[in-house]
Every structure is written in C-alpha cells, then in structure tokens.
Amino acid sequence: MSDTATQTFVIVGAGQAGAETALELRKLGFAGRVVLVGEEPHPPYKRPPLSKGFLAGSVTQEQLYVQPLAGLEKQNIEFRANARVTRIDRAAKTLHFADGGTLAYDKLALTTGGRPRxxxxxxxxxxxxxxxxxxxxxxxxxxxxxxxxxxxxxxxxxxxxxxxxxxxxxxxxxxxxxxxxxxxxxxxxxxxxxxxxxxxxxxxxxxxxxxxxxxxxxxxxxxxxxxxxxxxxxxxxxxxGIGLVPNTELAQAAGLDVDNGIIVDECARTSDPDIFAAGDCTNHPSEFLGRRVRLESVQNAMEQGRNAARNMLGKNEPYHMVPWFWSDQYDCKLQMVGISTGYEQVVLRGDPTTQRSFAAFYLKDGKIIAADAVSKPQEFLFAKKLVAMRAAVDPARLADEAVAMKDLVPAG
Ligand SMILES: Cc1cc2nc3c(=O)[nH]c(=O)nc-3n(C[C@H](O)[C@H](O)[C@H](O)COP(=O)(O)OP(=O)(O)OC[C@H]3O[C@@H](n4cnc5c(N)ncnc54)[C@H](O)[C@@H]3O)c2cc1C
Incomplete structure (x- = not known):
C-alpha cells in the first residue's frame, strides 16, 4: 500500500455509496488522503427512514447518519459539506467546485446518486x-x-x-x-x-x-x-413521488460513457480507468440478470461502493449481487429479491386477498427468478437462496404452506 500513501482519492457524492467507498478505503488500509465531497449540508445519511420513521418523527436526524462527523474524522476522512463539484478536468485530474475552488485527485469515485423527478x-x-x-x-x-x-x-x-x-x-x-x-x-x-x-x-x-x-x-x-x-x-x-433522475451530468460533461446511468464495468470502473462509480447513478453489468441494470437500492449502493473502493486499490474484483429491496408500510414488511420483469407464472404462498402476510414467487421457464415476501422472513430467507440458484421447484409444493421452505431448496 506504500505506493498509494501519498495519493489523494476523492469521492464525489456523500450519500450511502460515497460513505461506504470512503470507509472501505480506510478498512483496506489505504494510507493516502480520502476526501468525501457532498453538496448537501449534512454528513452522509441513510435515506430509507426518510419516508418511514423520520417522517413519522420516531427516528431523529442524528440516527440517520451513516457516521457522525466525529466518526469520519476518526477515520481520517476529509468530509466537505455544501461543496458542489461542477466540472471534472480529466486531463489535469482536477475537480472544479461551484465556489471556484479546485482539488486534484489520483483516483476518483462518482457516487452522485439521483434527484427526484x-x-x-x-x-x-x-x-x-x-x-x-x-x-x-x-x-x-x-x-x-x-x-x-x-x-x-x-x-x-x-x-x-x-x-x-x-x-x-x-x-x-x-x-x-x-x-x-x-x-x-x-x-x-x-x-x-x-x-x-x-x-x-x-x-x-x-x-x-x-x-x-x-x-x-x-x-x-x-x-x-x-x-x-x-x-x-x-x-x-x-x-x-414520481421517480428518480440519475445525476450523470458531471460524468457526461467529462466525456465518460453514460446511458441511463454512468456506464461502469463489473469492477465499478467507468470508461476512464482512474474514475470509478457506484450506487444509484451507475449502470452496471449484472451477471445474475444477464444484462445491464441501474438499481435504486441501499444494498446496491453499499456493496457497489465497497467494491469500487477495492478496485480503486487495484484489486480487480468483480461485483456480483442478486438485487434485493425492502419497504415498510403499516405493520407489513415487504422484502423483494430478484427482478420479476418477464415472469411467466406467479405462485402465491398464503392469500394476499385476506391475509397480511404471504409470499409471491415468480417463475420463468419453470425456474424461480424473483420473489416478494410480505411479513414472511422465513420465506424471504429461503427465497434469496432459491432465486440465486434459479431453482426449479414444483409450483404446487411451493404454494403449500405445509411444505417447509427448507425442503424446497434443491440439494447441492
Ligand atoms: C425516501 C426514500 C426511501 C427509500 N427507501 C428505501 C428502502 O426502503 N430500501 C432500499 O433499498 N432503498 C430505499 N431507498 C433508495 C436508497 O435510499 C438509495 O438507493 C440510496 O440512497 C442510493 O445511495 P447513493 O449514495 O447511490 O445516492 P444518494 O443517496 O442520492 O447520494 C448521492 C449524493 O451525492 C450528492 N451529489 C450529487 N451530485 C453532486 C455534485 N456534483 N457535487 C457534490 N455532491 C453531489 C447528492 O446531493 C447526494 O447527497 C429510498 C430512497 C428514498 C429517497
């Protein structure tokens, strides 16, 4: 790591992906300078509670923070709030800020997320x-x-x-x-x-x-x-609440490839080998889906952020993840795994017309490609395995709540 000790790694966008990238760099022992830049006035925070506990008043602002400021300082992460990057000069490897300032980088991560439509x-x-x-x-x-x-x-x-x-x-x-x-x-x-x-x-x-x-x-x-x-x-x-527009303008103006997100490879690298990207703003190849995808999910922001950090340090590790997501409404916790688009058959376990907990499994070519579980943690646990395996399961047994989920997972 000694050759990187004098380097400056800058992360633009202090959301969940940006915070994870910065923290992972330190966890991996990167000894150089880490600068985390965000245009918002707050330290990096978790957005999921915004429309849940924070709106309800049961979660405080401090509880949203991924790390309090003191935590970032302790990790020697230079956090700059209220700092908007307006231009990337790739030739000079320098960022330009709205207030006229500049900052040179050796490696850069773009974690600019999105803005509401x-x-x-x-x-x-x-x-x-x-x-x-x-x-x-x-x-x-x-x-x-x-x-x-x-x-x-x-x-x-x-x-x-x-x-x-x-x-x-x-x-x-x-x-x-x-x-x-x-x-x-x-x-x-x-x-x-x-x-x-x-x-x-x-x-x-x-x-x-x-x-x-x-x-x-x-x-x-x-x-x-x-x-x-x-x-x-x-x-x-x-x-x-009508959707998200990925923040790709900075990347696009710098001449990076952009198409419904900043185009990255399986190692979170953009079309510039010194610039990486992670989170809601990226369009990445998904081995699981067999196509490119832009996800709007915390799990993706965190895991791809960590992956970007590893690859900024030259580890060359591909990012593989089965997408998953959750939503809380009233007493119901919805957990989703996989992407159900294009399914041919839905198999219900439990009755969604009368109950408040059930699971829906989506099959294509006889294999499970996705599942939604409402207040069914056991079903979700096993659904993650079944979806990752693209398991072929007898629909009648899948629908039968008397058959234990663990007995539906194919051996091997
Ligand atoms: C209300 C709400 C509820 C959600 N609930 C869930 C949920 O239940 N489960 C789930 O999985 N996901 C949920 N999500 C989605 C999840 O929060 C996002 O996928 C995640 O926050 C993405 O993180 P990110 O770091 O990629 O982007 P962001 O969180 O958008 O962070 C990007 C940051 O970069 C900053 N930025 C952009 N451009 C610049 C620039 N030029 N200079 C400086 N800073 C810049 C932005 O201001 C922003 O602060 C929810 C989102 C919202 C809004």
Whole structure:
C-alpha cells in the first residue's frame, strides 16, 4: 500500500455509496488522503427512514447518519459539506467546485446518486409541493403533516405508499394518485399491487389509480389537484413521488460513457480507468440478470461502493449481487429479491386477498427468478437462496404452506 500513501482519492457524492467507498478505503488500509465531497449540508445519511420513521418523527436526524462527523474524522476522512463539484478536468485530474475552488485527485469515485423527478406542470414549484429525497425535503413536509390536513400524494410507488402510510397514521386525510392502472405497477405483480391497494384502503387512504393529473390549482400554494375526468381534490400539500433522475451530468460533461446511468464495468470502473462509480447513478453489468441494470437500492449502493473502493486499490474484483429491496408500510414488511420483469407464472404462498402476510414467487421457464415476501422472513430467507440458484421447484409444493421452505431448496 506504500505506493498509494501519498495519493489523494476523492469521492464525489456523500450519500450511502460515497460513505461506504470512503470507509472501505480506510478498512483496506489505504494510507493516502480520502476526501468525501457532498453538496448537501449534512454528513452522509441513510435515506430509507426518510419516508418511514423520520417522517413519522420516531427516528431523529442524528440516527440517520451513516457516521457522525466525529466518526469520519476518526477515520481520517476529509468530509466537505455544501461543496458542489461542477466540472471534472480529466486531463489535469482536477475537480472544479461551484465556489471556484479546485482539488486534484489520483483516483476518483462518482457516487452522485439521483434527484427526484419533478412534476412538469404549472404550480409544481409552489412551496407546499414536496419531493421526497433529502432530509430537508422531509423537514419541510413535516411542518405540514398535521392531523386533519389533506395530503395528496402523486405517485403510487414505494415512496408515495410509505409516505401515505405514515401520513394516515399521523391523522392526515390522504389521497394517492397513480397514473398507471395499479400501484407498484413497475416493480411487482397485479396480486401484490392489489394487496397494497387493499391495506391502504383499509387504513383509510383514498387510492385512485389510472388517473391523469390535469392541474395543480392555487395562488401562492396549491389548494386543489384537478384530474383529467374533471374531479377536484382539496389539498393542504402535495407530495410528488414520481421517480428518480440519475445525476450523470458531471460524468457526461467529462466525456465518460453514460446511458441511463454512468456506464461502469463489473469492477465499478467507468470508461476512464482512474474514475470509478457506484450506487444509484451507475449502470452496471449484472451477471445474475444477464444484462445491464441501474438499481435504486441501499444494498446496491453499499456493496457497489465497497467494491469500487477495492478496485480503486487495484484489486480487480468483480461485483456480483442478486438485487434485493425492502419497504415498510403499516405493520407489513415487504422484502423483494430478484427482478420479476418477464415472469411467466406467479405462485402465491398464503392469500394476499385476506391475509397480511404471504409470499409471491415468480417463475420463468419453470425456474424461480424473483420473489416478494410480505411479513414472511422465513420465506424471504429461503427465497434469496432459491432465486440465486434459479431453482426449479414444483409450483404446487411451493404454494403449500405445509411444505417447509427448507425442503424446497434443491440439494447441492
Ligand atoms: C425516501 C426514500 C426511501 C427509500 N427507501 C428505501 C428502502 O426502503 N430500501 C432500499 O433499498 N432503498 C430505499 N431507498 C433508495 C436508497 O435510499 C438509495 O438507493 C440510496 O440512497 C442510493 O445511495 P447513493 O449514495 O447511490 O445516492 P444518494 O443517496 O442520492 O447520494 C448521492 C449524493 O451525492 C450528492 N451529489 C450529487 N451530485 C453532486 C455534485 N456534483 N457535487 C457534490 N455532491 C453531489 C447528492 O446531493 C447526494 O447527497 C429510498 C430512497 C428514498 C429517497
């Protein structure tokens, strides 16, 4: 490691991937300078609790931090907050900052994540329309989250549904507006979507699918949301959970390959051998899926961040991971493994129309390619194995709750 002791490794983007990259460099004994640069005012923090415990008020801001500032200092990680990188000069191996400063690097990691997709209509910039990505977004939203107020949530994806579950528990009146025919349509099956629509409706949420947002009305603040069919919904505030745009502009302007994310190889290397990238901003080859993929998941951000650190140190280790994800809504914990897109058969274990715990397994060519488990930790544990193996399992036995999950895992 002595040859790297005088080097400077810079990480741009102080989110979960950036923090993991920096921490892993130190864990591996890198003795040079590690600089972690972030445009937000906060130390690196975990985003999943933002739409769960932090919005509910049960998780404090400090509890979100991946490491408190003192922890980063102890590891000799130079953390720069409120520092936006505006340009990478690859020839001079120098970063340029919004405040005019510069910083030279020997190796660079881009962990710039993504930003919320914004509603493209008049009044989307009113002060009571909130995206859900940062601590600041949630702090602003919480000031409006008062019992009796009406929250209109645009987008029936994970973030919208999680925010709805918290808001209704806080005593707000909640309406979810989803343009597609069902919630979670892009990520799961109709059976699982129907389950989530049911539990939200049972909790008192007005779930409307297949709707078109015609206008956000109001002067100085949105007061009504008008739909394509002419109906008008009262709104004290609006939450926009309509997806993520990867932050790739910096990489693109520097001439790195970008296509729905910064293109990296299996070692998290970009098209410049001295620049690596990890997390939500990357498009990486997945051996498991047999294609490239851009994931928006904490597990990927953390593991790919660690992998980038190893490869910045020249280890040449490929990154292999079976994607997995979770979501908490009410008393239900959804855990997903694999990607179900293109499945031919769904096998249910338990009844999602009447129960609050069940599992759905997705089969293609007779093999399990993905699974969703709701409050079924045992099923999820074994589902991870079955999906990783792409196991061929008899659907009737898979559906039969009397057959233990462990007995479904093929030998060897
Ligand atoms: C509300 C919410 C709930 C979630 N829930 C879950 C969940 O339950 N399970 C799950 O697996 N995942 C969940 N996710 C997704 C997960 O949080 C992300 O996948 C993860 O945070 C990605 O980490 P990242 O470091 O790649 O990117 P980010 O967390 O986006 O971090 C990137 C950082 O880089 C900064 N940056 C960008 N450009 C620059 C620049 N030019 N200069 C300086 N800084 C820059 C950004 O401001 C940001 O702070 C959730 C996300 C949100 C928003």
């Amino acid at each position: 914004l509603l493209s209509m008049a009044n989307a910039d009113q002060p009571n329309v909130f995206p859900v990505r940062t601590i600041n977004d949630i702090v602003a939203m919480r000031a409006h989250s008062v019992a009796g107020k009406h929250a209109v949530i645009i987008g029936g994806g994970f973030i919208g549904l999680e925010a709805a579950a918290v808001a209704v528990k806080l005593g707000l009146k909640v309406t979810i507006l989803e343009g597609l025919p069902r919630v979670l349509a892009r990520v799961t099956s109709p059976e699982v979507s129907a389950f989530f629509e049911r539990i939200h409706r049972e909790a008192g949420v007005d779930v409307r699918t297949g709707v078109q947002i015609a206008a956000l009305e109001g002067d100085g603040a949105v007061t009504h949301v008008t739909l394509g069919d002419g109906s008008r919904i009262d709104a004290d505030f609006v939450v926009a």
